[in-house]
Amino acid sequence: MALDQIHALVVRLALSSSVFVGSALIKGYANTGDQIALSRVFDEIPMKDVSSSNALVSSYMELGCTHEAQRVFDVMLERNIVSWTSLVSGYINNKRINKARSVFDKMRERNVVSWTVMISGYVKNQKFMDALDLFLLMLKSGALPNHFTFSSVLDACAGCSSLIMGQQVHSSILKLGTPEDVIMSTSLVDMYAKCGDIEAAFCVFGFMPRKNLVTWNSIIGGSARHGLATRALDKFERMIKCGVRPDEVTFVNVLSACGHGGMVEKGEKLFNSMKAKFGIEPNVEHYACMVDLYARAGNLEEAEKLIQWMPFQPDVVIWVALLGACGLHSSLQLGEFAAKEIEKLRNDHPAIYSTLSKIHGERGVWDSVLEFRKIMKEKHIQKQIAGSWVESQYRIR
Template sequence: MSLQTSTLNHMMKTSLREGQLNDARVYFDNNPTYRDVVSWNMMISGYVKSNQIHIARQLFDEMPERDIVSWNTLLLGLQKDKDQESTYQLYLQLQSSGLRPTSYTFSIVVSSVLGTVFNVLVPQFHAKIVSLGHHTSVYVGSALMRGYTDLGDHSALYCVFDDIVNKDMSLWNALILGYMELGLTDEAQKAFNRMPKKDVVSWTTLVDGYLKNNEVERARYIFDEMDEKNVVSWTAMITGYVGTDKCLDAIELFIQMMRLGPRPNQHTFASVLAACAKHSELLTGQQVHASLLKHGINIDIVLATAFVTMYAKCGDIEAAYCIFKEMPGKNLVSWNSILGCHARHGRGRAALDDFEKMINSGLQPNHITFINVLSACAHAGLVEEGERIFGCMGKTYGIQPEKEHYACMVDLYGKAGNLDKAKSLIECMPFEPDIVVWGALLGACGLHSDFEFGSNAANELHNLEKNHPAAYVLLSKIFGERGVWNSLTDLKQIMESKHMKKQKSGSWIG
C-alpha cells in the first residue's frame, strides 16, 4: 500500500471514529487515485452504522473490487434495515462471485430471516454451512439454533448444538432459551442441570423461560436458589409476576429488591408501575415516583409513559396529564397511553383534541390509537365524532377496522340508544362478530331495556360461549324492568343450576 493510500485511510478512519462521516466522505471523494478496497469498506461501514443503507448500497455497487468484508458489511446493513429479501438476494450474488462465505456471513443471513416468512431457508443455509465446514462455529451454531427454534424444530435445534465440540456457556444458554421458547420446560431444566458451568445469564434464562410458560412457582424456586442475582434477574421475576397478574407479589419483590438487591433500572421501575396500574396501587406508585426523583434517576420516555398509564388507571387523571405534557419527544406509545387515559375517564373531547395534536406532530396512528379514540367517543356520547373517526381509518390512514373497532362503534351507538344502527353495523361487518361485539350490543340493550335486541344478542353470545353469565344477568335485568316475571324466574333457575355468579362490573371494550 502506497504512502498516499495509507494516509487517506488513516484520515478517513480518524474521521469515522469521531463520528464525522461527511468529512470522511470528502477525503474519499477528493482522492480517487489512492482509494483501495479498505477505503471503500470504511465508507460502506460508516453509512451502515449511520443507518443510511441506500447510500451504502450505492457505494457497494460502484466498487471496482470487493472482498468478503465488503459483502459482509452490506449484508449486515440490509439485516439492520430488516430487508430480508435483499439480504437473501445479496447472499446469492455472493455465492456467484467466487468468494467463500465466512462464519460471520452465515450468522448474519440466518439471523436476518428470524421471525419472517424467509425462515424456511434455515435448513438450506444449514446444508451450505455444513458443506463449507462452518457447522462447528459457536456463532453460526447459535444463529442456527435460533433459526430452528423459530421453525419449531426441537430435534434440529439439538442436532446443531450437538455438532459443536467446544461448547461455551453462550451455546448452552441458547439451548435452554430454545427449549423454553418451544415450551419444553423439562428439557430446558435437564440441559441446565447438565451445564458444566453456569453464570447469572443461565439462571436468568431459566427463570424467564418458566415465567413465559406460566410456571410461576418453578420460576420463583429457581430465582430463590440463585447465588448471584443481577438487575436483569430481579426485573425478569418482577415482570413475570406482572404478566401473570400477580401484582402484589411483584410489588413485594420490588420492595425486597430495593432493600437487598441491586439498584433497579428503568425497566424494573416500568414493570412495578405496571403492577401498580393493574392493582390500582396509587400510593405505591407515588412512592416509586418519589424514589426516582430522590435518587435522580433519569425518567426516559418508556418510564414516563409507564407513569402516565399508572396514574391514569389509578384515577389521578391530572397527574397523568401533567407528566404527559412534560414528556420530551413523545412517541406513539405515549400518545396511545394518554388517549387510553381519556377513554377510561370519559374525556371524549380531550381525546379528540389530543388525537389532532398527535397527527399534527407527524406521527401516524395505529389500530390501538383508534380503539382508544373510539372508546372515548363512546363513553362521552360523541356519535358524529366517532363516526367521523371510524370513517377516516381506512380512507385517510390505510388502517382497516378490526373487530375491536366495530365493538367500539356498537358500544357508541348502543349507549346513545341507536340500537338499529348498532345492529346494522354488526350485520355488515366483514367478519363474524365475536363475544366482545355481541357483548357490547347486549350491554346497550340492558341499558335501554330492549327485549328484542337483547334476546338476539344473548342468543348469539350464548352460541359463542355457552352459559356466559353476562347473557343471563343482563337479560334478567331486561325481563325484570319489563315485568316479564315468568321468564325472569326461568332465568334465575337456569343461573342457579349452572352455579353462575354475577360478574364484576366492567366494560366490554376495555
C-alpha cells in the same frame, strides 16, 4: 442464502469448531424451529463453553422444549448468571411462572437483569402483587433497579390499581436520578391513568420530551376511561399533527371515548377514516365500539344494522353491548334476540338473565321476572356484584 446453506459453508470453511459461529447457528435454527439441527450444531462444537450451552438452553426454551433445556442446564460443567437468567426467562415465556420462581430462588447471585426478568414475568402473568413483593425484596437485597425494572413495577401498580405504591415508585425514580426513558415515562402515564389520577398522568405526559405511539395510546385511553372524551380526541389530533400514525389500539381508544361522550357523528367519521385514511382494517373490537356507541345513544336500529353487515361473526362482547343497551332503553324484542345469540356462544352468561329480568320488570311483567330469577337460582347464576378497592400501604384489599 438459506440457513442450511450457511451451515454447509461454515463446515466447508472449517469454522464449525468456533464457539461463536456455533452459538449463532444454534440461535438461527431456533428461529426456524428446527430442533434437530440446533442439537446437531451443538454436538459439532468440539470445545463447548458456557456461552454455547447458554445458547442451547435459550433455543430449547424458545421452541417450548423445557425438559430438554433443563437437561442441558443440569449437565453444564460451568454456569454463570446468564445461564440461570436464561432458564428463568425460558420458564416464564412457557407460562411456567412458579417453576421460574423456583429456579430464581436457587440463584446464588443475581443482577438487575435477573431481578427485572422475574418481576416482568409476574406482570406478564398478571400476578401483580407478586411482582411488587419481589420488587421490595430486590430493594432489601441492595440491588439497584434500572429503568426497565421501574417500568415493569409501574405496570404492576397499574395492573392492581395501587396508586400509593405507584407514587412511591415515582418518588424512588426521582431520588435515584434514574435517566428519563420513553418506556419508563410511558409506564408512569399509564399507571397514573389506570390508578385514577388522570391529572398526574397529564402532568407526566406534558413533561415528556419524547413520546412514542404507546405513550399517545396511554394518554388517549386514560382520558377515554375517565370520561374525558373531548380531551381524548384533542390528544388524538395532536398525535396526528406530530406525525405519529395511529394503530388499532388508538382507534379502540378514540371510538370508546366517542361512545362515552355520546359523539355519534365523530365516532362514525373516525371509524370510516380507519381504512380510507390510515389503511387500518377495522377488527371485531372496533365494531364492538361502534355497536356500543350507537347503543348508548339509543340508536338501536343502527347498532343492529351494523352487526348484520359485519364482515365476520359477532362475538359475545358485541352481543352483550347490544343487550346492555336494550336494558338501558327497555327494548324487549331486540334484547331477547341478543340474549339468544349470546346463549349460542356462551351458555348461562349472567347478562342474559339479569338484563331481561330488568326489561320485563320495567314493563311490569312480573311473572317473567320471577321466572328469570328462578332460572338464575337453579343454575347458580349471580349478578356481578359491584366493589371497590381499599388500599393500605401498597396492599389492595
